[in-house]
Amino acid sequence: MKSFLTINDCTTDQLNELLTISHDLKKLYKNGGRDLCLAGKVLAMLFEKTSLRTRVSFQVAMYDLGGMAMYMKPEDIGVIGQREPARDMARVFARYVDGIMARTFSHETLIELDRWAHVPVINALSDWSHPCQAMADMMTIQEHLGRLEGLKLAYVGDGNNVARSLAFACARFKMTYAIASPAGYELDAETIDAANRIWPGCAEQTHDPVAAVKGADVIYTDTWVSMGQEAEKEKRVRDFAGFAVDENLMRNAPNAKVMHCLPAYRGYEISDGVAESPNSVIFDQAENRLHFQRGLLKKLLCRR
Ligand code: CP
Ligand code: NVA
Numbered sequence: 001m002k003s004f005l006t007i008n009d010c011t012t013d014q015l016n017e018l019l020t021i022s023h024d025l026k027k028l029y030k031n032g033g034r035d036l037c038l039a040g041k042v043l044a045m046l047f048e049k050t051s052l053r054t055r056v057s058f059q060v061a062m063y064d065l066g067g068m069a070m071y072m073k074p075e076d077i078g079v080i081g082q083r084e085p086a087r088d089m090a091r092v093f094a095r096y097v098d099g100i101m102a103r104t105f106s107h108e109t110l111i112e113l114d115r116w117a118h119v120p121v122i123n124a125l126s127d128w129s130h131p132c133q134a135m136a137d138m139m140t141i142q143e144h145l146g147r148l149e150g151l152k153l154a155y156v157g158d159g160n161n162v163a164r165s166l167a168f169a170c171a172r173f174k175m176t177y178a179i180a181s182p183a184g185y186e187l188d189a190e191t192i193d194a195a196n197r198i199w200p201g202c203a204e205q206t207h208d209p210v211a212a213v214k215g216a217d218v219i220y221t222d223t224w225v226s227m228g229q230e231a232e233k234e235k236r237v238r239d240f241a242g243f244a245v246d247e248n249l250m251r252n253a254p255n256a257k258v259m260h261c262l263p264a265y266r267g268y269e270i271s272d273g274v275a276e277s278p279n280s281v282i283f284d285q286a287e288n289r290l291h292f293q294r295g296l297l298k299k300l301l302c303r304r
Pocket of ligand 2: 125160161162222223225226227261262263
């Protein structure tokens with residue numbers, strides 16, 4: 001495992017190992033311990049888009065493990081490949097730093113960086129996937145429900161990067177995954193098929209949020225307007241009417257945990273009442289971004 005670009009590239013054993021390291025480090029740090037395994041190591045963080053959780057959690061994680069992180073904001077790097085080719089950037093960065101994490105528009109950019117950098121490359125969100133988010137979410141589900149296998153995660157909303165990574169995570173951990181999206185905003189059939197190839201019967205797609213959340217242990221949603229789609233906001237808000245995770249929908253699965261990767265747009269994809277309800281574990285998810293990043297960084301950078 002050189003890099004971490006998508007969940008479906010990893011085996012279940014590798015993912016379980018990442019979760020174990022992350023849970024162990026979480027325990028250690030909560031008890032006041034420290035693991036300075038990355039002393040002297042530097043992570044370059046390249047952001048084509050803005051971020052709160054991903055940027056801060058990676059930066060703190062590097063510091064916690066004895067290393068340091070360098071934040072390159074969207075104004076610094078623009079779109080990777082515009083000023084100079086990604087393959088040139090990758091080779092230059094790889095001579096300065098011990099790891100590269102990047103938040104990009106195009107997923108191809110990450111693949112190109114990984115192809116040309118001899119150091120690990122981490123996907124900090126692309127238009128195609130958000131694997132670090134989905135893994136922190138799996139940690140959160142383990143903590144709240146005690147296991148992953150056999151649980152049902154219902155995703156209501158846009159068939160986007162977060163939805164895709166969750167589909168792959170559910171498949172790898174033998175969970176069932178039901179996604180309800182409006183027509184035109186479904187998850188692509190390849191992702192659903194890939195999830196079903198990994199774990200037969202894992203994934204199903206519907207246009208009916210009530211059908212999706214039936215029997216769900218976890219209900220998940222994300223923004224209707226992802227970064228880069230701002231110009232489509234009005235149309236999207238119209239098209240997603242009826243797809244909010246709100247008190248009405250929750251009547252169909254009153255005990256389900258509610259998850260959201262944040263930032264959340266209350267009154268759109270989630271109601272304020274549900275986001276603040278006892279079912280909601282959204283801030284535990286946000287916290288676990290830090291704990292998972294530590295585990296991932298230790299696994300990828302420590303051995304080098
Ligand atoms: N969930 C998440 O990735 O948040 P940021 O965009 O703030 O990093
Ligand atoms: N789907 C959202 C996730 C933000 C963390 C986006 O890509 O903007």
